[in-house]
Amino acid sequence: MDVITRTVDARGQSCPGPLVTLAKALKESARGDLLELLATDPGSRSDVPSWATISGNQLLESDELEDGSFRYVVRKA
Amino acid sequence: MTERSTDELTQLLDQATRTGDGLNTENKITIIAWGGDLDRIWPTLILSTTAAASGMEASVFFTFWGLFTLVKPGVRITGDNWMQKMLSVMNPGNPSKAKLSRYHFAGAGPGMMKKLAKDYKTPLPSELLEMAQDMGVRLIPCQMTMDLLGLKRDDLIDGLEEPIGAATALLEMKNAAIQLFI
DSSP states (O other): OOOOOEEEEETTOOTTHHHHHHHHHHHTSOTTOEEEEEEOOTTHHHHHHHHHHHHOOEEEEEEEOTTSOEEEEEEOO | OOOOOHHHHHHHHHHHHHHTTTSOOEEEEEEEEOOOSHHHHHHHHHHHHHHHHTTOEEEEEEOGGGGGGGBOTTOOOOOSSHHHHHHHHHSOOSGGGOOOSSOOGGGHHHHHHHHHHHHTTOOOHHHHHHHHHHTTOEEEEBHHHHHHHTOOGGGBOSSOOOOBOHHHHHHHHHTEEEEEEO
C-alpha cells in the first residue's frame, strides 16, 4: 500500500486556487510522491482530471466525501 | 470520398502530431491581452495561471488597453503629453482599477464583482496577477503600445519580461498549442 506523502488542503479555494496550490506542493515533491488534495470547489471534479491529463501527473483516486467536499490522490510523474 | 476507419485516422493524427505537419506541438499557451476590461483580464489570468500550474509554458503579451493591467498600483498619471496623460486618467492602471465591459455602473459593477469574488473565495485579478507571476507565467509588454501610450518601464510592475514587438509576439504564438486574443 502506497503512503500519502503530503496532504494539500485547498478547501475554501476557488478556481484556479486548488490547482495552483497543488502545483506548488508538487514542485516541492519528488517523482513518485503521492499527494492528497482536499477541495471544496465543485469545479475541481472536472478540473483535477483535466489538469492531470495536461500535466502528465497521475490521478489515482477521486472521491466525494460525506461533507460534500472532494478528495483526490495524485502521483507526481 | 475515401472512407477511413477510426484506427487509420488515429494513426494519421499520431503521425501528424509527431512530425508537426499542420499542427502546433509546443505544450504552450500564448494569450494576447488586448482588452483592459476586468472581465477580459480575469479569464486571461485564470487561463494562463492554470496552464502554468499544469506544467505548460504560458506567456501573455499585453498590448493596447491590456497594457494598463501592468501599471504599478501607485502610479496614476503617465505619459509625456496631454493626450497620453488623458489616456492614463481614462484607463487607471492595474487590475484593481479595471472597468467592466458591461454593467460597469460608474464603478458599482466592479465593486459587486469583487464582493462576489470575495464571497465565493475566487481570487481577485490583482491576486491572480501575483499568482501568475508566482507560477512563472511570462508577462510581456508590447513595446509599441508603451511608446504610443507613454508608459515607461518604471510605470510598470516588476518581474516583467523585456518589451517585444509584433514579430516576436508572432513567434511566441507560432508554435504554441493554444493562442488566444482576449
